[in-house]
Amino acid sequence: MQKGEKLNDSQEIRIGVFICHCGTNIANTIDVKKVAEYASKLPEVTFASDERYVCSEPGQALIRDSIKKHNLNKVVIASCSPRMHEPTFRKTLEAAGLNSSLLEMVNIREQCSWVHMHEPKKATEKAKALVASAIAKAGLLEPLYPLKFKVTPSTLVVGAGIAGIQASLDLANKGFKVYLVERAPSIGGHMAQLDKTFPTLDCSACILTPKMVDVPRHPNINLLSYSEVKSVDGFIGNFKVVITKKARYINEVKCTSCGVCAEKCPVKNIPSEFNLGLGKRAATYVPFPQAVPPTYTIDKENCLWFTKGVCRVCEKVCPANAVDFSQEEQEIQVDVGTIIIATGYDLFDVKQKPEYGYEMYKDVISSLEFERLLSAAGPTGGKLVRPSNGIEPRKIAFIQCVGSRDVQTNPYCSRICCMASIKHAHQVKEKHPDAEVSVFYIDLRAFGKGYEEFYARVQQEGVNFVRGKAAEVYKEPNSDNLTLVFEDTLLGEVQEQEFDMVVLAAGLVPRTTAEPIQKMLKLSLSPDNFFLEAHPKLRPVETQIAGVYLCGCAQGPKDIPDVVAQASAAASQASIPLAKGEVVAEPTIAYVDQDLCCGCKVCESVCVYDAIEVEATDENGKAKVNEALCTCCGSCVAACPARAITLRGFTSEQISAQFEALLKPAQQRD
Amino acid sequence: MNAQELIQKHKLLECIHCGICTGSCPVSRNAGLNIRKYMREVVAHGDVTVHSQNELWSCTTCATCGIRCPKEIIPYEFLIDIRSLAVEKGQVAATIRDALESTFKNGNPWERIRSKRSEWTQGLEIKHISQGAEMLYFVGCTPAYDPRAQKIARSLAECLGKANVDFGILGVEENCCGSEIYGMGEKGLFEFLVEENMKIFRKHHIERIVTGCPHAFHTFKNRYDQTDFEVQHHTQLLSKVIEEGKLTFSKELKKQVIYHDPCFLGKQNGVYDEPRKAIESIPGVKLLEFDRTRERSLCCEGGGGRMWIDITGPRLAENRVRNATKYGAEILVTACPFCLSTFEDAVKTTGLEGKIQIMDLAELLSLAL
Numbered sequence A: 001m002q003k004g005e006k007l008n009d010s011q012e013i014r015i016g017v018f019i020c021h022c023g024t025n026i027a028n029t030i031d032v033k034k035v036a037e038y039a040s041k042l043p044e045v046t047f048a049s050d051e052r053y054v055c056s057e058p059g060q061a062l063i064r065d066s067i068k069k070h071n072l073n074k075v076v077i078a079s080c081s082p083r084m085h086e087p088t089f090r091k092t093l094e095a096a097g098l099n100s101s102l103l104e105m106v107n108i109r110e111q112c113s114w115v116h117m118h119e120p121k122k123a124t125e126k127a128k129a130l131v132a133s134a135i136a137k138a139g140l141l142e143p144l145y146p147l148k149f150k151v152t153p154s155t156l157v158v159g160a161g162i163a164g165i166q167a168s169l170d171l172a173n174k175g176f177k178v179y180l181v182e183r184a185p186s187i188g189g190h191m192a193q194l195d196k197t198f199p200t201l202d203c204s205a206c207i208l209t210p211k212m213v214d215v216p217r218h219p220n221i222n223l224l225s226y227s228e229v230k231s232v233d234g235f236i237g238n239f240k241v242v243i244t245k246k247a248r249y250i251n252e253v254k255c256t257s258c259g260v261c262a263e264k265c266p267v268k269n270i271p272s273e274f275n276l277g278l279g280k281r282a283a284t285y286v287p288f289p290q291a292v293p294p295t296y297t298i299d300k301e302n303c304l305w306f307t308k309g310v311c312r313v314c315e316k317v318c319p320a321n322a323v324d325f326s327q328e329e330q331e332i333q334v335d336v337g338t339i340i341i342a343t344g345y346d347l348f349d350v351k352q353k354p355e356y357g358y359e360m361y362k363d364v365i366s367s368l369e370f371e372r373l374l375s376a377a378g379p380t381g382g383k384l385v386r387p388s389n390g391i392e393p394r395k396i397a398f399i400q401c402v403g404s405r406d407v408q409t410n411p412y413c414s415r416i417c418c419m420a421s422i423k424h425a426h427q428v429k430e431k432h433p434d435a436e437v438s439v440f441y442i443d444l445r446a447f448g449k450g451y452e453e454f455y456a457r458v459q460q461e462g463v464n465f466v467r468g469k470a471a472e473v474y475k476e477p478n479s480d481n482l483t484l485v486f487e488d489t490l491l492g493e494v495q496e497q498e499f500d501m502v503v504l505a506a507g508l509v510p511r512t513t514a515e516p517i518q519k520m521l522k523l524s525l526s527p528d529n530f531f532l533e534a535h536p537k538l539r540p541v542e543t544q545i546a547g548v549y550l551c552g553c554a555q556g557p558k559d560i561p562d563v564v565a566q567a568s569a570a571a572s573q574a575s576i577p578l579a580k581g582e583v584v585a586e587p588t589i590a591y592v593d594q595d596l597c598c599g600c601k602v603c604e605s606v607c608v609y610d611a612i613e614v615e616a617t618d619e620n621g622k623a624k625v626n627e628a629l630c631t632c633c634g635s636c637v638a639a640c641p642a643r644a645i646t647l648r649g650f651t652s653e654q655i656s657a658q659f660e661a662l663l664k665p666a667q668q669r670d
Numbered sequence B: 001m002n003a004q005e006l007i008q009k010h011k012l013l014e015c016i017h018c019g020i021c022t023g024s025c026p027v028s029r030n031a032g033l034n035i036r037k038y039m040r041e042v043v044a045h046g047d048v049t050v051h052s053q054n055e056l057w058s059c060t061t062c063a064t065c066g067i068r069c070p071k072e073i074i075p076y077e078f079l080i081d082i083r084s085l086a087v088e089k090g091q092v093a094a095t096i097r098d099a100l101e102s103t104f105k106n107g108n109p110w111e112r113i114r115s116k117r118s119e120w121t122q123g124l125e126i127k128h129i130s131q132g133a134e135m136l137y138f139v140g141c142t143p144a145y146d147p148r149a150q151k152i153a154r155s156l157a158e159c160l161g162k163a164n165v166d167f168g169i170l171g172v173e174e175n176c177c178g179s180e181i182y183g184m185g186e187k188g189l190f191e192f193l194v195e196e197n198m199k200i201f202r203k204h205h206i207e208r209i210v211t212g213c214p215h216a217f218h219t220f221k222n223r224y225d226q227t228d229f230e231v232q233h234h235t236q237l238l239s240k241v242i243e244e245g246k247l248t249f250s251k252e253l254k255k256q257v258i259y260h261d262p263c264f265l266g267k268q269n270g271v272y273d274e275p276r277k278a279i280e281s282i283p284g285v286k287l288l289e290f291d292r293t294r295e296r297s298l299c300c301e302g303g304g305g306r307m308w309i310d311i312t313g314p315r316l317a318e319n320r321v322r323n324a325t326k327y328g329a330e331i332l333v334t335a336c337p338f339c340l341s342t343f344e345d346a347v348k349t350t351g352l353e354g355k356i357q358i359m360d361l362a363e364l365l366s367l368a369l
């Protein structure tokens, strides 16, 4: 509403009241005719009527015609919940030339006829009271105008696994600017660590690398790798983001990725994060050969110059003069209209299940480690060997549901592990056809397209599927092999079998590194601690914070096909405000009477949305509402000791009038 | 308790039949006990299937099934309820019946008279708790009566005395803690023992208890539903007084020692580090580890009433002592009178006498005092 604008004081108030039958939903319990008749006698009511379905086209026509015929300037509709049809009726008012805020709805279905089905008399009385109360408020309604904000046509994408990469490419291809922030030295996420992908067995790197390479090349994408989001302020359309770019100590522009620095680096025994500790790297490194960007990074924690003040060999040998020990962390500020969270997952820490002897036995490994052992670019060059002795395994067991479907750890199903182990079983058979492979499962979940078929194929290849969660892994004294204890639940028999390798199909858990961004944006988490979507079915990639979207395993465990589909969905949703160029916000928000405000900041302390702030002037700072962030919750209104704050559409006078009408003794309603 | 009540109480409908309970069960293979199937039968048949005594009474209540269950069902508690049904109907082995009767009559399941309960103290100066002491040493039935286990009590008393711990005992007033009675399913008798014991503890204003028996420790700590007193296992107290320098050693013990985690101390109460710390503090001792250690420790088959019923089949304790020698241990140390007893038997049946010694932690420590 523009300041000071009101209905012309001299203008007569003419209210129209429409009581809906909702077929029999309302009319079977409430005497709608009686309610309409009662309403028609109330002050300021010019016209009152009942109608079988007010929301139907004839019903809406009745409203439109009555507005014109009776020159109505306020409308009260008693029907179902405003959540159903308030938007419908607002449009009806607008079509008849009335401001849409001059509508007041009364819910006499969910809150009256349905809950008082067996007491029609009392229900009718209650409906009368509710309608009278709405009429009292309607008399005081004033026109309000929606708020509009300009949108910065760019998006921040946090996390550059396959989810973040896909979302970024989609948005960039639509013509919007993207800032893609990735914590790690390279983009790619977990998909870069996989060897092949189920169910089609495409080589993971072969399908991922082209997308990875497209990212820095795209004119609309600004890739900020080895970077983290430091702060986010603002609101949909107008986020201000500060990003910290960590120092690589190697100049990204100059580095030609020749690798001489790593070759000559004397510190060579650092467990490679990318290979999950199964291989080693130098203190100067790229995580993997296809890394994007291909720039080398000096790891400050292990570099001799930073730890002992000696060496700097890399600096001497670099033919491109790219090594720069004076590099410092940089702060970059960007403005974006929308944000996509794609921070992915961590693998469940299998040490939490001591019965499987991970860490005790070198030949007990996690499923992701197994991927690295299969990979041609992995620590063994793709040779599948036992980590303990480098010899080919002849008998391998896969243990499913490690940490998943388990109320002590992760109650949920991690969704990808069944298929990942089936894939692994196939890969073992491919490399060593004579190897014996057993998969120990509780239920095999092969739900995706082509998954059941792939499972059947792997069964045909001779893999032994055993129904039973493996109970324990141990070693007999002086044995090289692992003994696995399990119940074959289909036989009801407990067995012990020796294996020379055991792979734990660990579940997926939320990234711990996602916590800062979750706190910054005040995003909610679902009970499984993954990010919570705005609605599980109808708004699956939105969050409850306008302008912030989710995709990939950040939202919950899923396979690559689902991740990619969801990433495209998030990109599409995130582009809507950008394409529109403006966002429209509800006009029902708080405003501050500057004359009454004493700048005490109580409002600031109660607002959980950071939507009200006392401006820092020399003295006499006044509270100001951030119209885009205000959600109309009313906390500041109630807390303000000076009564300086009002909610548009819910003023104190309006609410008091409603109360007065409601509290009127029932006898006075006849 | 009928099938419906069992289903409700033990959340049997939530079982996903993953089989980790039965797979983890130390006796499932030898005795044929399939606890998962037992639970399924109740759901599927709406009735409790009767199984052989050998199966039903083989459970040692080691608790591994419940600890590992991904749905937080506690199969061994279900099994104890099935035992209760058998006890109610009197369908139990004579030896179990006698143990229960003796506990009711004499306060111990060993069919020994109450007046002999402090026999083990002969020659030692140990005060009665009524003479005033900071801490009660709760001896327990087996260390009080069993000639071999009495040495645990005597050694512990020696260690505590040396460390100047101010403790007293209940003497003939002491009763069975009820741990094994609970495991046998005689819950009425268990409740009775709880009441009796709480009366005695209150009478003597007991605030701290130390015990050498993990079964008493577990029962006081987790089954008595009390806040009157704190209970410690002797491994905890001993490692503490060693750490504080109150218990010192004058002798070197050049021995290879392997430690066995009792189920009621380790798996059920997470006490893993204290006994190891105590062992390693003895000069000269080298501590070895079983492969199946800590959370994967193999049950000795002494718990759940198994001391009073003979179950046919090979013994896990034999596997344990055999492996101990294979790892090169000269002494197998444990911290539970039942483990001690089953291992002593196993040394004989495996013919390993003279090759390995079985000791409680307190006995080992007292060797080096």
Ligand SMILES: Cc1cc2nc3c(=O)[nH]c(=O)nc-3n(C[C@H](O)[C@H](O)[C@H](O)COP(=O)(O)OP(=O)(O)OC[C@H]3O[C@@H](n4cnc5c(N)ncnc54)[C@H](O)[C@@H]3O)c2cc1C
Residues within 6 Å of the ligand: A158, A159, A160, A161, A162, A163, A164, A181, A182, A183, A184, A187, A188, A189, A190, A191, A194, A196, A197, A198, A199, A227, A228, A229, A342, A343, A344, A345, A346, A347, A367, A368, A371, A416, A420, A423, A511, A513, A514, A515, A517, A551, A552, A553, A554, A558, A559, A560, A561, A563
């Ligand atoms: C053993 C195994 C085998 C698998 N095999 C298959 C298969 O064959 N087929 C298949 O379809 N799926 C498979 N999957 C599943 C697949 O890995 C995932 O679906 C996919 O990788 C998820 O991608 P993502 O981008 O959501 O998450 P991630 O790959 O986890 O990417 C998240 C990215 O965000 C970054 N990040 C995290 N926090 C921040 C932050 N705060 N700031 C900036 N960046 C951050 C991370 O560094 C990472 O690069 C497998 C999974 C496992 C464990």
